[in-house]
């Protein structure tokens with residue numbers, strides 16, 4: 001793995017109550033297939049399961065993977081060891097709810113909004129500058145994918161919702177199939 005591809009393990013986890021509020025603002029309903037990209041120890045996965053979703057939790061860090069497998073054994077959660085930048089997406093309609101590794105934002109969105117993607121909706125916790133870039137008129141590839149999806153801000157999240165507190169303003173990028 002080249003230096004540019006090496007994952008950064010530093011993280012800003014969502015506090016439990018914050019993760020609950022993030023999930024409550026999504027359109028996730030019982031029976032939905034939801035992908036949690038960079039699931040960490042399952043802050044969002046936990047509340048997605050509580051909402052009745054079937055979850056694919058993607059992580060690369062060995063100890064966080066082990067914790068996910070332990071914590072969600074017996075629940076409708078498939079834990080996948082994969083790099084979020086190379087992930088093969090589900091073929092059937094799926095949603096994404098994630099607080100992903102920020103440096104992978106562009107790779108994730110190019111994949112989610114690529115041709116043939118079965119993405120229905122995405123709620124991604126990201127730095128504000130990334131939300132402005134992807135919700136704005138000059139988003140990468142927007143001329144093509146905006147015919148299928150709408151992208152906008154789902155609002156700011158307080159920095160204290162993260163452990164440790166987020167060092168920059170954070171918002172939710174909200175993507176919906178038209």
Ligand SMILES: C[S@@+](CC[C@H](N)C(=O)[O-])C[C@H]1O[C@@H](n2cnc3c(N)ncnc32)[C@H](O)[C@@H]1O
Pocket residue numbers: 007008009011012013014037038039040041042043044058059060061064082083084085098099100101102104
């Ligand atoms: C911002 S943290 C969020 C963790 C969790 N979703 C939460 O909200 O508490 C991002 C997570 O992505 C994982 N990660 C970093 N790079 C990754 C990669 N390339 N592929 C998969 N997971 C990665 C980290 O180990 C970390 O757990």
